Structures are given as C-alpha cells and as structure tokens.
Amino acid sequence: MRVTQMMLSTNSLRHINQGYNRLASLQDQLSTGKKITRPSQDPVVAMKGMRYRTQVTEVEQFKRNLSEAYNWLDTADAALDQATETLRRIRDLSTQAANDSYNAEERANIAKEVQQLREHLQSLANTKSSHRYIFNGTDTTNAPIIDMEKIDIGLETLFDPNTELDKIELSYDGKIFKEVSSDGGQIVFEAVGQEDVQLIIEENGNKVTFTRPNPDSSVSEPTITETLRPADVIASYNDAVSINTQTVEIELLKGVTIPVNVDPANIFNNALFGDIIRLEHALNDPGVTGNDLTGYIDNVFGHIDQFVAERAELGARVNRVEMMESRLMEQEVSAKNIMSNNEDADIEQVIIDLTIQESVHRAALAVGARIIQPTLLDFLR
Numbered sequence: 179m180r181v182t183q184m185m186l187s188t189n190s191l192r193h194i195n196q197g198y199n200r201l202a203s204l205q206d207q208l209s210t211g212k213k214i215t216r217p218s219q220d221p222v223v224a225m226k227g228m229r230y231r232t233q234v235t236e237v238e239q240f241k242r243n244l245s246e247a248y249n250w251l252d253t254a255d256a257a258l259d260q261a262t263e264t265l266r267r268i269r270d271l272s273t274q275a276a277n278d279s280y281n282a283e284e285r286a287n288i289a290k291e292v293q294q295l296r297e298h299l300q301s302l303a304n305t306k307s308s309h310r311y312i313f314n315g316t317d318t319t320n321a322p323i324i325d326m327e328k329i330d331i332g333l334e335t336l337f338d339p340n341t342e343l344d345k346i347e348l349s350y351d352g353k354i355f356k357e358v359s360s361d362g363g364q365i366v367f368e369a370v371g372q373e374d375v376q377l378i379i380e381e382n383g384n385k386v387t388f389t390r391p392n393p394d395s396s397v398s399e400p401t402i403t404e405t406l407r408p409a410d411v412i413a414s415y416n417d418a419v420s421i422n423t424q425t426v427e428i429e430l431l432k433g434v435t436i437p438v439n440v441d442p443a444n445i446f447n448n449a450l451f452g453d454i455i456r457l458e459h460a461l462n463d464p465g466v467t468g469n470d471l472t473g474y475i476d477n478v479f480g481h482i483d484q485f486v487a488e489r490a491e492l493g494a495r496v497n498r499v500e501m502m503e504s505r506l507m508e509q510e511v512s513a514k515n516i517m518s519n520n521e522d523a524d525i526e527q528v529i530i531d532l533t534i535q536e537s538v539h540r541a542a543l544a545v546g547a548r549i550i551q552p553t554l555l556d557f558l559r
Contacts, residue, residue, distance in 0.1 A: 190546035199537040204230040207523040208452060214521075217531055223520060230517035237510045240430055244503050247428045250438035251496050253307040255489060258440070261302045262485045264295050268454065268477040271295075274474065275461055290459035296454045303446035304418070313442045315422030322420030322442050324449040328449050329414045333383030336413060349412045349439055349452025350388070352477045374401075377411060386411050409459040412452035419447050430502045436495060445481075445488055455476045 206215050217224035274280070275288045301325050303313050310318035335341055348355040348367045355367035355377050367382045369375035378387040386406040392399055425437040461467045 180257075183250050187419045190542070194542050197535065197542055200535050201532070201539060202537060204509065204528055208525070208532060211523055211525065212521050213523045220559060224518050227517065230513065231519055233513045234510070234517055236432065236555040237506060237513055240432075240506055240512070243428050243430055244506065247388055247436065247438050247499055249291035249307055249428070249497075250312060250428075251492060251499065253305060254312050254438075254440050255492055257302050257305040257312070258445070258492065261299055261445070262482060262489070264298055264481045265478055265485065266301070267480065268292055268295050268457070272457060272471060272478055276468040280466040281466075285461045285466075289458045292401060292454065292461065295450065296458070297326075299446070299451070299454070303442070304305050313419045313446055315439065315442065316424040316426055317420070318426070319421045321424075323418070323457075325418070329412070329448060330411050330455050331381055331415065333386070333408050333411060335383075336379055337382050345416055347414050347416045348379075349379060349449045349454070350406070350410065351416065351473070352449055352453060352480045354447070354449050354456055355356055357537050377406075383408055387415070407463070407554060409463065410456055412448075412455050413421060414448045414452060416448070419451065430499065431506065434502070435503075436499060438495070438544070439486055440492060448481045453481065481483045485503050 189512045202251050203219075207213060214220045214223055254335040255417050270488045273293055275285050300323050305312055311321055312318070314320060314322040331346075334402045336343065336346060343357040343360060343365065346357060353372070353375065356373075357365060358368045358376075359366045363380060367377040367379065369377075373389045373413075376388075378389070379385070380387070386408050388404045388406050390402050392402050423441050423443050425441075426439040427437050429435045453474070457471075459475060459479075460471060469494040
C-alpha cells in the first residue's frame with residue numbers, strides 16, 4: 179500500500195487531537211475533583227451519583243428535622259419544669275394555710291399568691307416556640323387558653339335556659355364530671371370513667387350533693403352521700419382549655435415519625451385550673467378549717483404527679499431522638515463515603531496520568547514534526 183504525505187499528516191493530527199482530548203479530560207478531573215463532568219462521559223457513574231445524592235439530601239433534611247424536634251421537646255420540657263415548680267409552690271402554700279394558727283386575713287393573702295401562680299400556669303400553657311403554641315395539639319396558631327373566665331362560670335349558669343349542658347364540665351377533687359341527666363330542678367353530672375361517682379346540682383346551684391361508692395364493703399350503706407359547698411365545685415366550658423389532642427409528628431428517619439408535643443388534656447386541663455380555683459375559694463372562705471384544706475393538698479400532689487409523668491414520657495422521647503440522631507450521623511458518613519467513592523477522582527492518580535499524557539503529547543508533537551517531510555514550497559523564495 180502506498181503511504182502518502184497526506185496520510186502521514188492526517189494520522190499525526192488525529193493522534194495529536196486525541197492527546198488534547200485526554201489532556202482536557204484529565205484537566206477537568208483535576209479542576210473539579212470529579213471523575214465526570216457530563217453524564218455522557220459515564221452514564222453508570224452519573225446514574226449512581228443521582229441516587230447517592232438523593233440519599234445524602236434526605237439525611238441532611240432529617241438533620242434539620244432533628245433540630246425542629248429538639249426545639250419542641252426542649253421547650254416543652256422547660257415549660258413543664260416551671261409548671262411543676264409552680265405547683266410545688268402552691269402545695270407549700272396550701273400546707274402553710276392548713277395550719278389553724280392562720281387567720282382569715284392571712285389565708286386571703288395566701289389566696290392572692292395562689293391566684294398569681296394560677297395565672298402563671300396559664301402563661302405556661304400558652305408557651306410558644308417559633309411562633310407556634312406547643313400545648314394545643316396540631317392547632318399551633320391558636321392559644322390553648324384564650325379566656326380564663328370560661329373556666330369558672332358559676333353553677334347558676336347551669337340553670338340558664340340558654341346554656342348547653344353538653345358543653346359544660348364540672349371539676350371536683352381532681353375529677354371531671356359531665357352531664358348525664360337533667361329534669362329542670364336537678365342536674366346530674368357523672369365522673370368521666372366512673373359511672374358510680376356523681377354530682378347532683380339543685381336549687382339553682384345553691385345545693386350540691388356528691389355521691390360515691392363506700393370503700394368499706396362491710397357497711398350496709400353501699401353509697402356515701404356528702405353535701406358540698408357550691409364554691410367547691412367549678413363549672414367550666416369544655417373548650418375553656420384546649421381539647422385538641424392530635425399529635426404533632428416529625429419524620430426523623432425514612433418512614434419513622436415521632437410525636438414531639440405534649441397532650442394538653444393530660445396536664446393543662448379544667449381539672450387542674452378548677453382545683454386551683456377551688457383552693458382560692460376555700461382560702462377566701464372564713465368557715466374553712468385547716469383540716470378542710472388538707473384535701474386540697476392531696477389534689478395538688480395528684481397534679482404534680484401528672485406533670486412528672488408527662489416529663490418522664492417526654493424524657494423517654496428525647497432519649498429516643500438522641501439514639502436516632504446517632505444513627506442518622508452514621509448514615510450520613512456512610513452515604514457521603516459511597517457518593518465520594520462513586521464521583522470523586524483520585525487526585526494523585528490524575529496528576530500522574532496528566533504528567534504522563536503531557537510527555538506523550540510532547541513526544542507526539544516532536545515525532546510529527548520530523549515525519550512530515552519538507553515540500554517544494556519550503557524551497558521557494
């Protein structure tokens with residue numbers, strides 16, 4: 179086969195151009211630190227890179243969700259801690275007032291402090307985090323307690339023809355009572371979850387009868403009936419305090435959500451505020467003795483136990499979130515390592531390959547210059 183000058187020139191230029199392409203590819207890898215800059219260079223690496231980047235993005239979003247969850251949990255725990263301390267102060271004041279050495283005026287002064295503590299509990303119930311109310315279930319734009327006057331509306335309101343009894347709750351001795359029957363002059367309320375514990379309201383709210391089972395089975399009377407002071411039973415609208423019990427859940431791992439809010443029905447409820455208002459009424463009543471006030475101390479203890487139980491449950495969730503955070507960090511390291519192995523170039527190897535390619539390119543240029551023979555034009559003057 180006859181080899182012409184044109185063939186030598188064409189082949190030499192083609193090899194030099196290929197060398198330039200390899201140099202350009204190595205230069206891109208060195209500049210970007212990536213194996214490829216276009217999917218066409220390696221579709222398999224590009225496809226895997228999209229999947230790995232999606233995984234890394236998910237992990238980063240879950241980390242942001244973790245911050246949000248910690249914000250909710252920490253704010254709720256701080257509010258519950260303050261509320262518990264407030265209830266302990268109310269308990270101490272109740273214990274102090276239960277001493278019969280205190281006169282009516284001194285107990286009235288204690289009642290004023292109890293009222294301020296109750297209002298402080300209201301502000302804690304309306305705690306906000308990032309402009310959202312954390313103790314109102316999923317209704318985070320509205321305060322759980324808007325009008326405290328709806329908590330103590332007076333028993334005489336029950337006999338108002340315009341009053342809807344199904345929207346009224348009575349609180350007494352740490353229990354919530356709902357209306358079960360009404361026949362004009364008598365309204366019967368039943369304790370939630372205890373059908374045999376009832377409050378009977380008569381005489382336009384001026385007479386209150388409390389009935390409950392006799393714990394002593396040896397006695398012939400199976401039921402104990404007591405007449406209560408009307409001021410010792412608090413009537414409230416059932417929506418005076420938040421009734422939204424829906425949980426706020428945040429996804430912290432793929433397909434795994436965790437509730438971050440506290441059910442307001444378990445802590446800031448009509449029973450809590452009703453018992454505190456009952457205590458205020460008792461402290462302002464000169465006829466109440468120190469022995470009578472002892473029962474209110476037990477009620478406050480019960481509410482403290484509820485707050486402690488909620489904080490314990492909240493702490494358990496914080497521990498779980500911390501474990502999920504540790505797992506998430508491990509997933510982040512693993513996902514980034516896999517993505518790096520798939521996409522990142524081996525810089526040391528790229529530098530070596532670039533140096534070799536430069537030497538090859540220079541040699542190709544030198545050989546091409548020697549192979550391409552002079553023509554007649556080189557001798558024309």
